[in-house]
Amino acid sequence: MVLAIICFWLASLPEVWDIKGWGSLIPDKISFQTGYRLSTFPLIHLNVFHAFLNVVALTPLLERFESEYGTLTTLALFFGPLTTIPAILYLFIELVIIRGNTAIMGASIWIFLLLGMEAIRTYKSNPYLVIATHQIPTWTTPLLMIILVAALIPNTSLLGHLCGVSVGYFAGLGYVKFLAPPEWALRWIESKLNLLAILPHYVSVDQKTYGRFGVLPSTNRAVGSASAPTELMNTTQRTS
Numbered sequence: 001m002v003l004a005i006i007c008f009w010l011a012s013l014p015e016v017w018d019i020k021g022w023g024s025l026i027p028d029k030i031s032f033q034t035g036y037r038l039s040t041f042p043l044i045h046l047n048v049f050h051a052f053l054n055v056v057a058l059t060p061l062l063e064r065f066e067s068e069y070g071t072l073t074t075l076a077l078f079f080g081p082l083t084t085i086p087a088i089l090y091l092f093i094e095l096v097i098i099r100g101n102t103a104i105m106g107a108s109i110w111i112f113l114l115l116g117m118e119a120i121r122t123y124k125s126n127p128y129l130v131i132a133t134h135q136i137p138t139w140t141t142p143l144l145m146i147i148l149v150a151a152l153i154p155n156t157s158l159l160g161h162l163c164g165v166s167v168g169y170f171a172g173l174g175y176v177k178f179l180a181p182p183e184w185a186l187r188w189i190e191s192k193l194n195l196l197a198i199l200p201h202y203v204s205v206d207q208k209t210y211g212r213f214g215v216l217p218s219t220n221r222a223v224g225s226a227s228a229p230t231e232l233m234n235t236t237q238r239t240s
Contacts, residue, residue: 001043001062001078002055005107008043009051020044025087026103027094038087039079044105046155054107061114069176071195071203072186081179082113082171086163093159104157108149109164115142116168117176142168 012019023040030037045051066074086109094100119139128135146161171179186205189195195202 001075001107001110002059004043005045005051005055005058009045009048012044020046020105024103024105025090027091027101029103030091038084041087041105042083042107042110045107046105050106054111057111058107058114061111061118065114065117066203069180070186070205070207071199072189072205073180076181077176077179078110082167082176083110086113086160086167089166090160090163093163098159102157102159104160109160112142112146112161112164113168113171115145116165117172120169120172139169 008019008023011017023037023044025037025041045054062074062078069077090104094102119142122141123137123139126138129138129141130136142165146158146165149161150156150158183205190204196204
């Protein structure tokens with residue numbers, strides 16, 4: 001997916017193809033013919049700085065997810081429900097409740113989704129982060145990051161980030177297992193395409209670190225130590 005982000009950014013350089021207009025999540029442009037936007041918007045970025053920051057923050061989180069669930073499951077989930085569900089949630093709130101039409105793009109919705117999963121897992125083993133005499137629930141760490149990003153970086157989508165982390169919370173509670181493809185189908189694809197031999201860093205169904213949807217080992221690592229998230233940019237023409 002990181003490679004796809006880089007490829008889409010390179011495709012936007014000649015400025016022959018308006019890739020932002022084609023692939024970003026624009027609420028009033030969603031229809032049956034443009035439903036692909038529900039999956040393509042995290043791959044589209046406003047500029048090279050936006051793409052670079054998101055790739056740097058996303059890579060370690062995505063590698064951890066892939067080591068737990070496998071490469072095929074990761075691709076199926078992130079080009080499927082883990083992208084479309086927060087997108088649909090965003091569209092519902094933006095169109096029905098806010099009645100706006102703010103377009104969004106950028107992989108930070110994936111970053112906050114993964115941080116939400118990490119926060120729930122950390123909360124199970126280390127419920128509180130103690131600062132001075134105050135106990136802060138560790139599951140709130142991504143929310144604090146969202147507020148910080150919204151305050152420091154212009155043109156960010158607070159709603160988009162909140163939709164991503166909300167789905168991440170549910171995924172961290174174990175509901176991701178209901179969204180993943182069946183294991184027999186993954187094994188059939190792996191055997192037919194011989195992916196282990198073709199792809200050097202491929203993680204198969206039987207090579208996952210913690211087993212299929214297994215419980216992570218206890219850790220005291222705070223979620224805040226994960227890579228810092230970057231912004232989910234909207235498509236206004238202001239510079240970031």
